[in-house]
Ligand SMILES: NC(=O)c1ccc[n+]([C@@H]2O[C@H](COP(=O)([O-])OP(=O)(O)OC[C@H]3O[C@@H](n4cnc5c(N)ncnc54)[C@H](O)[C@@H]3O)[C@@H](O)[C@H]2O)c1
């Protein structure tokens with residue numbers, strides 16, 4: 001196997017071609033490996049094979065086109081086409097169920113598919129973020145289906161993905177990576193494989209440590225954002241601008257406060273702290289509370305909106321509200337767990353009309369001006385770059401009432417003629 005990897009002769013199947021799987025498949029294909037992408041969504045398979053990406057990410061269109069034209073990447077929905085591969089890389093989603101416990105159904109189905117088509121000696125790599133101990137359990141599942149012995153007849157690794165959407169193709173190359181093997185040999189093979197394009201540092205450990213490391217990273221970020229959000233709530237109490245205070249606090253050499261806002265979304269941060277503590281047998285108060293604080297931020301934004309409408313003498317049930325941004329973060333088309341959607345859910349029944357506009361996602365209105373025409377309030381829910389340089393005094397002329405609520409700190413100076421509110425910005 002090692003010679004095949006070093007000679008780029010190892011045949012690779014990537015299971016799940018979403019935000020992580022497609023870029024990963026492209027990287028290996030452009031590093032010279034033959035890659036088959038296995039994806040259950042036929043529309044996605046067709047689009048990829050025609051050389052077009054179904055997700056928004058800088059550089060993806062050119063890099064995908066190159067891999068398809070070179071013939072090193074092909075997508076399929078037929079499990080027969082991923083038979084007897086040397087390497088299987090699993091990149092399926094690992095969301096939460098309604099009750100906030102992990103939904104490992106996609107992962108289990110993917111592992112079952114692989115177990116039915118793999119050969120003795122295959123290397124299975126789980127890139128998906130999973131609760132601690134999952135990789136070892138999945139190795140047992142493969143053993144039950146195939147009769148092969150983990151670590152002897154097949155190799156298995158958890159290789160968590162740490163890329164940031166918007167910077168995926170840079171971070172895939174320059175981030176450091178962790179390979180958690182069910183055996184040291186498994187980790188070694190995966191490390192050699194990824195070295196074909198990774199220029200960052202690489203580390204080998206056990207699968208359980210790597211599972212925990214990945215979840216700790218996102219929990220660290222979630223808890224820090226919750227602290228920043230709590231500071232924003234304090235700033236409302238004291239009538240100060242939290243962003244001025246944070247900027248000054250961050251001049252301290254050992255302080256780096258995060259950015260408060262309308263909330264924390266995406267496929268990762270809202271779920272990973274739950275995955276981290278799920279198999280544990282006690283309550284982890286700080287982690288749970290941080291989640292609760294971040295989940296409450298759309299409600300704070302609702303409070304800001306209704307307070308401003310009150311000042312403008314517009315009863316909420318007559319208000320036409322335009323929400324700018326549906327994606328969970330700037331310049332993304334991903335709406336999973338988006339605080340914008342939570343915010344809309346929190347106001348929908350109490351206002352006359354909610355309009356939405358997002359240049360990456362779509363929305364009820366195809367352009368900004370149409371969304372604002374005759375509106376009583378505008379709420380910025382996503383920090384798309386395009387929202388940072390709008391001419392509010394001009395746009396305000398289109399509105400019936402000029403209420404502006406900034407949930408993402410995209411506006412420095414409140415524009416003249418508006419009743420303005422922003423998360424963390426002064427008493428209200
Ligand atoms: N999106 C991110 O920024 C990011 C970053 C790091 C890690 N992760 C982790 O990576 C994993 C994947 O996340 P994502 O954002 O790429 O998800 P995604 O939903 O964009 O992609 C998953 C893809 O897998 C497909 N799929 C599901 N079950 C399948 C099966 N049995 N066989 C074949 N295909 C199947 C889905 O149709 C989908 O296209 C998650 O565990 C996530 O936590 C995500």
Ligand SMILES: CC(=O)N[C@@H]1[C@@H](OP(=O)(O)OP(=O)(O)OC[C@H]2O[C@@H](n3ccc(=O)[nH]c3=O)[C@H](O)[C@@H]2O)O[C@H](CO)[C@@H](O)[C@@H]1O
Nearest residue numbers: 162163164217218221225258259261264265266268328329
């Ligand atoms: C540890 C870490 O860096 N992990 C990254 C993270 O990537 P992400 O795409 O989820 O992006 P984030 O920037 O974390 O944003 C999430 C939400 O939090 C809001 N936010 C953010 C910063 C802030 O100060 N204040 C905020 O309010 C933001 O608007 C958005 O809604 O998870 C990926 C998957 O595991 C990782 O791979 C990737 O490395």
